[in-house]
Amino acid sequence: MEKRYDDVHAVRGVSFSVQEGEVFGLLGPNGAGKTSTIEVIEGLRVPDGGRVSVCGLDPQKSPNELKNVIGATLQQTSLPDKLRVGEAIRMFAGFYKKSRNTDELLTRFGLDEKRNSFYSQLSGGQKQRLALAMALVNDPKVLFLDEPTAGLDPQVRREIYTIIEELKAEKKTIVLTTHYIEEAEKLCDRVAIIDQGKVIASGTPRELKQTSANTTRVEVRLSKPASNGTLKNLDGVVDARELDGGYVLHCQRTAPAIVALVKHLEAENNELVSLEIATPSLEDVFIELTGRRLRD
């Protein structure tokens, strides 16, 4: 798939397939092309190249048929302020050929007590739960969730995770975009890491982490900048990169690497300000591939 906005080439040949009953994640930093990708698949944007098929339907050729079999939440859902929660969900149920029991959905998403509240009176978490309930109102075959927990506090984020895990247990096919490592690792069966409009790695979180599994990430901060390239040559270190004013060392043998680092710093009249040892995560995969953090 290709997508351009004037001079900006937002999606450059992204390609993937999602199996029925799978939770598939598009993981990448802001501006990576995740939303453009998902909105082309939903039929909200016209691609500039490539082919998209959802349940055998082309989003551009059969938009209404497609919308009947998918459910989606946008990065930011807005409804009229003076629309009540119960009215919103009943109204959206009325747009589809098939619809679920709206009372049941309100109960399931903890919105029963809010059914008579105006949309403007809901908290961020309640609005996101309503968005999820509305996405499920037509009992979709595929659910698209664009940054479902972005901007929500940790407690509400966990609530949303629970809902998505329940949907996963029901074998719903879900495609979600996120820039949270934890979210992708916790919820997704498979992940495509996307950066600057390209898929740079894909697989199960375990498979992806295995690419970094034989190394440990050691993050250090020094009182003075290290000489160019010297950290990479230390014993036990396979890769060293500068990141956020510190250094990330990928070490095959952690203890000898730390000893070598300390000796090196003494010799260089440099000091260790902080040192952090982390187990490999999808963030390491991203850093290894791009030299940047996901949140950059």
Next chain:
Amino acid sequence: MKTILTLAAMRIRITLRNKAFLFFSLFMPMLFFFLYGSVFAKGNPVIVTILMGPVLSLTVMGTFWGLSMQLVTWREQGILRRFRLAPIPPSKMIASSVIANYALILPTVILELMLARYFYHVTHFGNLLSVFVLAILGITSFGALGLVVASVTNTMQETQIINQMLWLMLIFLSGATLPLALLPRAVQRVGLFLPATYLVSGIQRAMVDHAGIFSLGVEIVSLGCWAALAFTISSLLFRWEPEAKLPRNAKLWAVSTILPFILLGIWENHNGKLLATAASMMGDRPTKSGPAVEKPQ
């Protein structure tokens, strides 16, 4: 149809919860009604009958504002994007706006007729079928005009500026505020190019002269064609999100909605029938609804 009615019901509910709507669509028309009835007509039932043309036209033309502002607000706030995820084509979104306006505006039209009966003792309402046909066509066509404006503007401010310009022209040059016959001849001639002029004149003729649907052919056909044209163009230019690009010739399409009235204006300027009717409406003449009408001083 189910989708249109579902959307229309939602729009009606939301609009009735909006205090601004109640002010502009209920309070303002009532203000005009009593201003015209008590100050201009001095309670004379025959003059009130004549002035019901402008009063009802102003009420009907008010649809022009609500629809365009709501569409632009919803587009700016990202509300239309959420609707776009559902299987709703633009034509249904637009049709629902127009249907909602029938439910919101026609009761005010009925209320004004009832108030004319009870406050000013108007006993002859002429041909009410024609009045309602014209009111429905007016709601559709002026509503669709608002939607055309909303389709080619990007921000609320831009919409308000264009709406103000159109609105002032529509109400001051059409006979909706000052009777057409009292306007300078040159202004009258310009007024013949405006749809509002045909709405005001049509309703006046239906109420004062008992004009039936067939004798109001020019007004009904012109407003009907205009409504169909404006509705089609607003559907074609409909944008779900502010970033969506307009077709290069969109503004030209929008301007083309005035085409029926350019042709009609040329025709009416040539034969002068409407201006003659407007003049006779204000002159000393016996009417079917009562005694001779004196020209207001």
